[in-house]
Amino acid sequence: MLRCMYCHRPIPLPKDAVKAIWERLKEDPPSHVDVECPRCGRVNKVPLHTFRKLVPGGSAS
16 A cells, blocks of 8 residues: 555555556556555655555566
């Protein structure tokens, strides 16, 4: 679970959404992933190594 850097509330990310995002990023991985907070609406830049920990099933390698 991620936390918003601005309002400090948890950002819920469904496992299937995380896996779909990871599949798209595998080919040309950026340095970060933009995740919008549903509460305050601000965009959080999540480092790729942090986002990789959220990928279910150990498909991060």
